[in-house]
Amino acid sequence: MSAEADRSSGDSLSLVDLHTHFVPGVDDGARSTEEALAALGALCAQGVTRVATTPHLRASRAGGSRKLVVREKYEALRSAAAEALPDLGLSLAYEVRLDEPEVDLSDRSLGLSDRHLLVEFSMLVMPAFPVETLEVATRQDWVPVLAHPERYSGIEARYRMIAAWREMGALMCLNVASLWGRYGREAETVAHRMLADGLVDVIASDHHARPNRSESVRQAWDRLAEAGHQEAARLLLSANPGAILDGLDPAPVPAVRLGDGWSGRIKRFIGWSR
Ligand SMILES: [Fe+2]
Secondary structure, eight states: OOHHHHHHOSTTOOEEEOOBOOSTTSSSSOSSHHHHHHHHHHHHHTTEEEEEEOOEEEGGGTTSTHHHHHHHHHHHHHHHHHHHOTTOEEEEOOEEEOOOSSOOOOOGGGSSSSSEEEEEOGGGBOOSSHHHHHHHHHTTTOEEEEEOGGGSBTTTTTTHHHHHHHHTTOEEEEEGGGGGTTTOHHHHHHHHHHHHTTOOOEEEOOBOSSTTSOOOHHHHHHHHHHTTOHHHHHIIIIIHHHHHHTTOOOOOOOOOOOOOSHHHHHHHHTTOOO
């Protein structure tokens, strides 16, 4: 399928988004079921067929009552979505913040699947012990899916950590909007470099159902397809996130060179054509 055909309609796409905040009223995502349904409807129209919604959860509080509140609100959303958007596959998992070294993550319902756990570091900064922090999850037989590795302040200077995380079995999940600098220069630069180095397993939206946090996986599809990377787009935005939600291993992704990141724009600005 050509990039032009891919862009013409969402009908033929089957995009999968495994990092979103649509459970109403439980974090900084959707504030109501209506707001969540409107956002989910827009995604369906763009060719998104499966969505995991992943409220924030501190690992140190994984055993608390928050999960009961989330589950109740999620079930209300799921039944409303089943009626309004019957073709959408919706599931619940958590974005688990690894905030303490000794935590109980034995509840398999926390995961995207019974093998894969979406995790993030605290405060959007590189932790003092980056490998040990992820080992909190691997020690408990999870495959960590690290949310937005490109966004942790200090990651550019410690870029080699990304290979180390992957060597210990972790998967890397970029945020869509890092592709065009929504989170600043460092995140954009690292996102483009990771794609060029083949270090990305999946791209997800981190959609918050708020006007300033509502980028979609379709935008990443269009961006990659426009640049001629349809096969990588299929893996990063459909096959791999689908495999993870099914508890399977994602496939290796070919190198993606988008070529117009921060450095590309500077080069164009100063008239240095590549
Ligand atoms: Fe998130």
